[in-house]
Amino acid sequence: xxxxxxxxxxxxxxxxxxxxxxxxxxxxxxxxxxxxxxxxxxxxxxxxxxxxxxxxxxxxxxxxxxxxxxxxxxxxxxxxxxxxxxxxxxxxxxxxxxxxxxxxxxxxxxxxxxxxxxxxxxxxxxxxxxxxxxxxxxxxxxxxxxxxxxxxxxxxxxxxxxxxxxxxxxxxxxxxxxxxxxxxxxxxxxxxxxxxxxxxxxxxxxxxxxxxxxxxxxxxxxxxxxxxxxxxxxxxxxxxxxxxxxxxxx
Amino acid sequence: xxxxxxxxxxxxxxxxxxxxxxxxxxxxxxxxxxxxxxxxxxxxxxxxxxxxxxxxxxxxxxxxxxxxxxxxxxxxxxxxxxxxxxxxxxxxxxxxxxxxxxxxxxxxxxxxxxxxxxxxxxxxxxxxxxxxxxxxxxxxxxxxxxxxxxxxxxxxxxxxxxxxxxxxxxxxxxxxxxxxxxxxxxxxxxxxxxxxxxxxxxxxxxxxxxxxxxxxxxxxxxxxxxxxxxxxxxxxxxxxxxxxxxxxxxxxxxxxxxxxxxxxxxxxxxxxxxxxxxxxxxxxxxxxxxxxxxxxxxxxxxxxxxxxxxxxxxxxxxxxxxxxxxxxxxxxxxxxxxxxxxxxxxxxxxxxxxxxxxxxxxxxxxxxxxxxxxxxxxxxxxxxxxxxxxxxxxxxxxxxxxxxxxxxxxxxxxxxxxxxxxxxxxxxxxxxxxxxxxxxxxxxxxxxxxxxxxxxxxxxxxxxxxxxxxxxxxxxxxxxxxxxxxxxxxxxxxxxxxxxxxxxxxxxxxxxxxxxxxxxxxxxxxxxxxxxxxxxxxxxxxxxxxxxxxxxxxxxxxxxxxxxxxxxxxxxxxxxxxxxxxxxxxxxxxxxxxxxxxxxxxxxxxxxxxxxxxxxxxxxxxxxxxxxxxxxxxxxxx
Ligand SMILES: Cc1cc2nc3c(=O)[nH]c(=O)nc-3n(C[C@H](O)[C@H](O)[C@H](O)COP(=O)(O)OP(=O)(O)OC[C@H]3O[C@@H](n4cnc5c(N)ncnc54)[C@H](O)[C@@H]3O)c2cc1C
Ligand code: FES
Numbered sequence: 042x043x044x045x046x047x048x049x050x051x052x053x054x055x056x057x058x059x060x061x062x063x064x065x066x067x068x069x070x071x072x073x074x075x076x077x078x079x080x081x082x083x084x085x086x087x088x089x090x091x092x093x094x095x096x097x098x099x100x101x102x103x104x105x106x107x108x109x110x111x112x113x114x115x116x117x118x119x120x121x122x123x124x125x126x127x128x129x130x131x132x133x134x135x136x137x138x139x140x141x142x143x144x145x146x147x148x149x150x151x152x153x154x155x156x157x158x159x160x161x162x163x164x165x166x167x168x169x170x171x172x173x174x175x176x177x178x179x180x181x182x183x184x185x186x187x188x189x190x191x192x193x194x195x196x197x198x199x200x201x202x203x204x205x206x207x208x209x210x211x212x213x214x215x216x217x218x219x220x221x222x223x224x225x226x227x228x229x230x231x232x233x234x235x236x237x238x239x240x241x242x243x244x245x246x247x248x249x250x251x252x253x254x255x256x257x258x259x260x261x262x263x264x265x266x267x268x269x270x271x272x273x274x275x276x277x278x279x280x281x282x283x284x285x286x287x288x289x290x291x
Numbered sequence: 292x293x294x295x296x297x298x299x300x301x302x303x304x305x306x307x308x309x310x311x312x313x314x315x316x317x318x319x320x321x322x323x324x325x326x327x328x329x330x331x332x333x334x335x336x337x338x339x340x341x342x343x344x345x346x347x348x349x350x351x352x353x354x355x356x357x358x359x360x361x362x363x364x365x366x367x368x369x370x371x372x373x374x375x376x377x378x379x380x381x382x383x384x385x386x387x388x389x390x391x392x393x394x395x396x397x398x399x400x401x402x403x404x405x406x407x408x409x410x411x412x413x414x415x416x417x418x419x420x421x422x423x424x425x426x427x428x429x430x431x432x433x434x435x436x437x438x439x440x441x442x443x444x445x446x447x448x449x450x451x452x453x454x455x456x457x458x459x460x461x462x463x464x465x466x467x468x469x470x471x472x473x474x475x476x477x478x479x480x481x482x483x484x485x486x487x488x489x490x491x492x493x494x495x496x497x498x499x500x501x502x503x504x505x506x507x508x509x510x511x512x513x514x515x516x517x518x519x520x521x522x523x524x525x526x527x528x529x530x531x532x533x534x535x536x537x538x539x540x541x542x543x544x545x546x547x548x549x550x551x552x553x554x555x556x557x558x559x560x561x562x563x564x565x566x567x568x569x570x571x572x573x574x575x576x577x578x579x580x581x582x583x584x585x586x587x588x589x590x591x592x593x594x595x596x597x598x599x600x601x602x603x604x605x606x607x608x609x610x611x612x613x614x615x616x617x618x619x620x621x622x623x624x625x626x627x628x629x630x631x632x633x634x635x636x637x638x639x640x641x642x643x644x645x646x647x648x649x650x651x652x653x654x655x656x657x658x659x660x661x662x663x664x665x666x667x668x669x670x671x672x673x674x675x676x677x678x679x680x681x682x683x684x685x686x687x688x689x690x691x692x693x694x695x696x697x698x699x700x701x702x703x704x705x706x707x708x709x710x711x712x713x714x715x716x717x718x719x720x721x722x723x724x725x726x727x728x729x730x731x732x733x734x735x736x737x738x739x740x741x742x743x744x745x746x747x748x749x750x751x752x753x754x755x756x757x758x759x760x761x762x763x764x765x766x767x768x769x770x771x772x773x774x775x776x777x778x779x780x781x782x783x784x785x786x787x788x789x790x791x792x793x794x795x796x797x798x799x800x801x802x803x804x805x806x807x808x809x810x811x812x813x814x815x816x817x818x819x820x821x822x823x824x825x826x827x828x829x830x831x832x833x834x835x836x837x838x839x840x841x842x843x844x845x846x847x848x849x850x851x852x853x854x855x856x857x858x859x860x861x862x863x864x865x866x867x868x869x870x871x872x873x874x875x876x877x878x879x880x881x882x883x884x885x886x887x888x889x890x891x892x893x894x895x896x897x898x899x900x901x902x903x904x905x906x907x908x909x910x911x912x913x914x915x916x917x918x919x920x921x922x923x924x925x926x927x928x929x
Binding site: 052068075079080087090091094100101102103104126128151152158159161166167170176177182186188191201202225226231232 | 338341342345356357358359360361363365366375377413415416417418419420421422424425426427428429430431432433449450452455456459462463464466467469470476478501530531532564565567568569570572573672675676677678741742745789791792833835836840841842843844
């Protein structure tokens with residue numbers, strides 16, 4: 042198929058950036074979206090033009106490194122799919138495709154389509170862990186965990202930290218990410234000791250990192266390639282309120 | 292080069308304990324005087340950095356991704372082994388040890404493998420304590436499955452995302468140490484050289500990928516946890532950024548490289564669909580529990596709709612050749628059989644490089660909903676990539692490069708032949724011999740990082756004492772200039788060909804001559820072709836833009852350049868290993884039925900390559916391997 046691509050180019054964090062239009066021919070419908078981008082880059086190289094920078098690594102939907110807002114959708118139009126897993130058979134010959142970086146104040150552009158998502162790491166550093174010193178753990182079966190709880194924790198832990206939730210939210214809120222991360226640990230018995238401190242510190246860091254407020258639009262969950270549920274946001278709100286009250290009285 | 296494996300004295304089951312007791316300790320108050328560099332934040336690097344930071348060392352950790360949580364370990368699907376014997380099905384440390392030595396086709400070091408089996412039980416405890424949501428039974432206890440042809444159920448898993456969950460566990464511990472100021476994390480940093488002074492590793496040179504800045508970092512010890520080199524084949528199941536650069540640079544600085552020819556080919560990957568292909572996707576091995584592998588009996592039927600090919604006209608070749616293991620035959624054997632069928636002209640799909648994995652029988656026996664429950668996510672992934680519905684039409688699969696057993700040679704302490712430079716995880720050669728069993732790489736990465744290095748590094752540091760090289764010393768400057776020179780060289784060739792085109796070509800050569808089956812003539816041919824390709828690269832490479840900012844083409848070119856050099860080393864190793872063992876199959880060494888023939892008399896050793904300088908053939912050394920606890924035997928799966 043032949044396509045017209047309108048791609049965002051930006052030479053560095055301080056540049057204002059602009060769209061560039063490129064035509065690309067003979068794209069196989071079996072290729073992935075990023076393989077189509079590879080093909081475009083090889084074409085640019087043949088003409089001595091510097092390729093378009095974009096983030097990617099595993100190319101199988103698990104590392105969370107790929108991004109891109111495609112025709113206005115974070116990770117493109119297909120549900121439950123990262124950009125690297127999106128395949129060109131979902132597009133038609135002659136389509137015009139707009140490709141932009143994930144946009145959010147807390148995700149500054151590094152170059153072209155590459156953005157800086159290190160604010161997510163800061164949220165984890167604030168409390169997204171259980172303090173278990175290496176070597177001091179009791180036997181793995183010492184605390185039985187009901188299957189249902191373990192499964193719910195796993196549903197939350199499936200988050201790949203890609204940032205599509207932020208990119209698709211009008212307010213660029215990071216609540217879905219933060220709630221999934223906190224929810225995973227708060228649902229497990231091992232996570233109880235640090236639960237209050239965890240939610241207070243993670244939410245505080247989230248707010249300080251330049252993410253917007255959550256207004257329950259729900260776009261985040263719709264865009265999430267791993268279908269993380271909005272229930273975790275509700276749970277985080279509850280846990281946060283409880284922790285705040287406990288804090289007041291202690 | 293002197294290879295002293297430093298295997299501790301005593302009976303196999305007591306070696307590790309004896310060693311821990313006799314190793315020197317660093318006094319708690321002194322730990323903060325030592326600086327340690329950890330390159331890599333996968334299971335090995337993440338676990339090591341977190342644990343060493345927690346012990347009080349000052350750690351600098353590096354990765355090329357934008358966050359440590361994206362290391363390639365994240366992609367592991369199947370599970371992690373541990374000799375917990377929670378299922379009471381006869382497992383034990385000794386059995387895991389035995390299976391791993393045998394599975395490795397008797398080409399690993401017994402003492403290391405036994406330690407790994409011992410530590411495996413602690414890993415699970417540690418991960419549970421961190422909150423890794425392993426699969427559970429209804430009673431709340433940990434669930435297990437059997438994996439990769441093992442006769443016991445010892446694999447722990449978190450749905451099809453075990454690597455992700457283990458890595459997130461290590462990453463959360465690492466994050467805690469970053470917050471505590473014990474670890475400084477440097478993301479989007481690529482290590483481009485090892486600084487060696489008076490024979491000891493004293494630091495590294497990195498390029499900041501986001502802004503192009505080069506910098507030297509000095510330390511008391513350097514840990515390379517940089518993963519495997521499967522991408523030498525261009526197409527593999529590895530993440531696109533996986534590279535050999537860090538390990539190869541260490542090799543150039545004097546670290547021996549062991550068994551580069553030991554590569555693992557995974558039998559169940561989605562076949563190549565065309566020239567655009569940039570990576571291959573693994574379909575979990577668990578599919579072989581219910582799927583039946585076949586190709587048409589007659590070549591004429593290859594293009595037919597598989598559902599129209601009658602039962603009698605299908606060749607279930609694994610069931611035919613290996614009646615007792617059937618579709619569950621080990622990875623190397625299944626892979627080779629698929630290649631044989633395709634070489635015979637009976638392959639299916641694009642270019643005739645594919646075989647069917649058919650769930651028809653399982654669906655009629657168990658119902659579609661059961662199959663959906665077991666493998667739903669994999670079928671969905673398959674459909675996304677191929678556009679085909681595997682409930683209705685058999686999957687097409689083909690083997691692909693998946694894992695590399697070779698790596699930097701290390702002694703029992705995980706130290707390379709350069710004192711102070713350690714290698715952990717897939718980057719070292721140690722525990723899997725010539726073939727890795729399923730669910731054992733995650734175990735090894737975490738064992739090395741959480742439980743081995745914290746002891747063994749202390750012994751080295753306590754005997755050398757603290758003393759970080761000044762960043763202004765001439766050795767550091769020289770190293771930095773050398774790296775900058777290499778970068779300038781790449782950008783100044785100004786030819787016409789992209790780095791990717793060289794990488795693709797290299798991959799074709801490697802796959803053709805150093806892939807599933809190798810022979811002397813082909814390997815010699817490959818070496819010649821790689822040398823020609825390298826000459827062309829040095830004349831015709833094009834890297835637009837400059838090195839003083841983010842430049843993806845420059846990153847790729849640097850990695851491809853190292854793969855071009857490394858590919859030759861791999862072929863040389865394959866050429867010299869005149870036997871077939873595990874993942875290394877030499878066509879000259881097989882039985883009349885096409886089974887691998889090992890040569891224990893002449894090749895029961897690890898081959899360790901020492902760099903001799905540009906244009907010179909590297910020197911091959913040997914570490915003899917001894918099998919005192921597991922008797923040498925022919926690996927048979929008939
Ligand atoms: C698809 C797939 C499925 C798998 N499934 C399983 C399984 O079910 N069970 C199992 O046991 N094993 C499995 N494996 C194997 C296993 O995942 C890996 O062997 C293991 O995770 C490697 O861990 P590591 O820490 O050694 O390296 P990696 O996780 O690869 O980490 C390497 C680190 O080094 C960094 N790095 C690399 N080069 C540089 C450089 N030059 N400069 C700076 N940083 C650098 C990277 O940024 C990264 O942080 C699977 C592998 C694949 C490909
Ligand atoms: S590249 Fe890893 S999720 Fe897309």
